[in-house]
Amino acid sequence: MDKQQRGKLEDGGLLCRFAHLVLPFLEPAGLASVSATCKALHVVSKAVTFRRISDASRYLENYPIPFFNSVDSQLYANFIYTPVQTLPTSPSIPILCWGGDIGNGPDQVRPDPFLFRVEGAHGCDCESCGSNCPCMDFPQECGPSCRCGSECENRLTQKGLSVKLKVVKDRRKGWSLCAAHFIPKGKFICEYTGELLTTEEARNRQRLYDQISKSSHFSPALLVVKEYLPSGNVCMRINIDATRIGNIARFINHSCDGGNLCTLIVRSSGALLPRVSFFSSRDVLENEELAFSYGDTTLNSKGSQCFCSSACCRGILPAEHT
């Protein structure tokens, strides 16, 4: 064996040794080609793929959220999971990067880079919040201005999933989020997390996504939520892009009849920015798809075809006029 051959063998040996650390950072195509090189790497690749299929949240939620696909050969959707809002990343970061994870693990109030404390804001002094907690008098959760801890019941939307979910491939709509068991009306489902964008960046990305969608199948997940004054004027707007970096809410499809979810803008005492949360608007059966209305179809006559199959389906998918 010459020096070059020995070097190659050593490189291969090194890769095999650290494969369990390196391979989780590969995109599906890269993983597949590494898997084809030798038996040892095939075994590690298979384990990585199995883990990805078995939990879309990559162990960052309280329960695993498995993928199920009986439609085609795609085993899972590829994106970076974040349980909390994140700062925008450069668009040059590839969409298909599974590697990094953002977050702190399940069952805790998640550290949020946007949870800036508002100076002078009042919170509660409760040791354990009950019906006397002053925060209950306002339509808000306990937040960074409160003394109470993560066990406080008035931090309902800050502790991650409290229901079991799964991601199921639909022939026409792509991946869809479904209930893995019965969910009663009024239950917190999940927050919508992703990159928090300025309106200008949201408009740029929407244009880019519209262009990509024209030439290939693409499922963008850019959510724009607006709050209105009684006068009808918009007083607040949040742009959250979960296309590259997001959480399980990025799989929720549109339904023209409003589906079984409602969105709520949740504020916490002392927090500068509100968050967007989903609650069940009625009882949801086991295996039922979770859906909400993306908006008004009358604003978008050129939208793509809607397959919500509700009785009042308008045939067109709403698109936000960013």
Ligand SMILES: C[S@@+](CC[C@H](N)C(=O)[O-])C[C@H]1O[C@@H](n2cnc3c(N)ncnc32)[C@H](O)[C@@H]1O
């Ligand atoms: C936020 S993503 C939802 C998850 C997506 N189905 C996926 O595979 O990743 C939004 C995209 O899902 C698809 N979609 C959502 N609701 C739909 C519906 N009612 N009919 C057809 N396609 C839908 C569209 O491609 C849309 O751009």
